[in-house]
Amino acid sequence: MNEMYKGYLIDLDGTMYNGSAPIETARVFVSELEKKGIPYVFLTNNATKSQEEAVQKLIGMGVETSPEKMYTSAMATAAYISAHHRGETAYVIGTPSLKGILEDAGITLTEDEADLVIMGLDPEINYRKLKHAALLIGGGAAFIATNPDRRFPTEEGIVPGNGALQQVLVETTGVEPVTIGKPSAFILEGALEQLKLEKDEVALIGDNYDTDILTGINGGVDTIHVDTGVSPAEEVLKKDVLPTHIINNLSEWSV
Structure with a gap:
C-alpha cells in the first residue's frame, strides 16, 4: 500500500x-x-x-x-489555559510532569480554592484528590480534562485511562469537562x-x-x-x- x-x-x-x-x-x-x-x-x-x-x-x-x-x-492543555484562562489558578490531578508543564506556561497551581480543576491520568489517584476536586467543581471551578481516553494499553493489557477515572467527578458533580486531547x-x-x-x-x-x-x-x-x-x-x-x-x-x- x-x-x-x-x-x-x-x-x-x-x-x-x-x-x-x-x-x-x-x-x-x-x-x-x-x-x-x-x-x-x-x-x-x-x-x-x-x-x-x-x-x-x-x-x-x-x-x-x-x-x-x-x-x-499536556502541552495542548497548557496552551488552552493560557489562551482562555490566563491569570487563573488551578488545582491539578496528575503527574509531577503535567504540573511542571502547566507551571512553565505561567499557570498558578494551588491546593486550596482554585478557578480551575485540571485532570490528567494520575497513577497516585485517591479518594482525597477526587473529593477535593469534586468540591471545587461543585463550588464553581471550571473542569478541564487533558484527554478522554477510557482505556489505556500496557504490556499487561488494557487498564483504566483518564476518561474512566474522570467519570467519578462527572457522576458526582453533573459537570462534563472541557476536553483538550x-x-x-x-x-x-x-x-x-x-x-x-x-x-x-x-x-x-x-x-x-x-x-x-x-x-x-x-x-x-x-x-x-x-x-x-x-x-x-x-x-x-x-x-x-x-x-x-x-x-x-x-x-x-x-x-
Whole structure:
C-alpha cells in the first residue's frame, strides 16, 4: 500500500508501543520517515510525561526522534489555559510532569480554592484528590480534562485511562469537562501548527477509534487505523464512519 502524504501525525500508546513493550513495525516506519526526510509529529493524549520524557522513552526503544517532533495533551492543555484562562489558578490531578508543564506556561497551581480543576491520568489517584476536586467543581471551578481516553494499553493489557477515572467527578458533580486531547479540534490544530502542514497534506495514524480516528474524521484529516492497540480492526469495521485506511501494522504502509 502506498499513499502520498507530505507528513504524518502519529499516536504513541498502542501505536508505537504498549506500556514498555515497543511495536517494532512502528519503529521501522519512523526510521523510514527520518531517512526520507518526511515530516511527522507524535500526537499523544498521554499527559503523564513532559515533551522531553516522552521522547526519551522512544529513544530508549531505538526510535530516532527529537523533542520538536512531540506534541502532547499536556502541552495542548497548557496552551488552552493560557489562551482562555490566563491569570487563573488551578488545582491539578496528575503527574509531577503535567504540573511542571502547566507551571512553565505561567499557570498558578494551588491546593486550596482554585478557578480551575485540571485532570490528567494520575497513577497516585485517591479518594482525597477526587473529593477535593469534586468540591471545587461543585463550588464553581471550571473542569478541564487533558484527554478522554477510557482505556489505556500496557504490556499487561488494557487498564483504566483518564476518561474512566474522570467519570467519578462527572457522576458526582453533573459537570462534563472541557476536553483538550484527541478527538478535540484544539489539540489537532496545535499539532498541525507544529507539523507546519495543512490538513489535506497529512494522515493521522492511531489505534484508538474513539480518540485517534475520530480526531481525523471530525477534523478533516485522513486516518490510518493500526490493529496494534485499543480498538480491534473487527470492531472498527462495524463503525458507521470508517477510517480512511485500515491496516494490521505499519509494515503494511510504505512511504
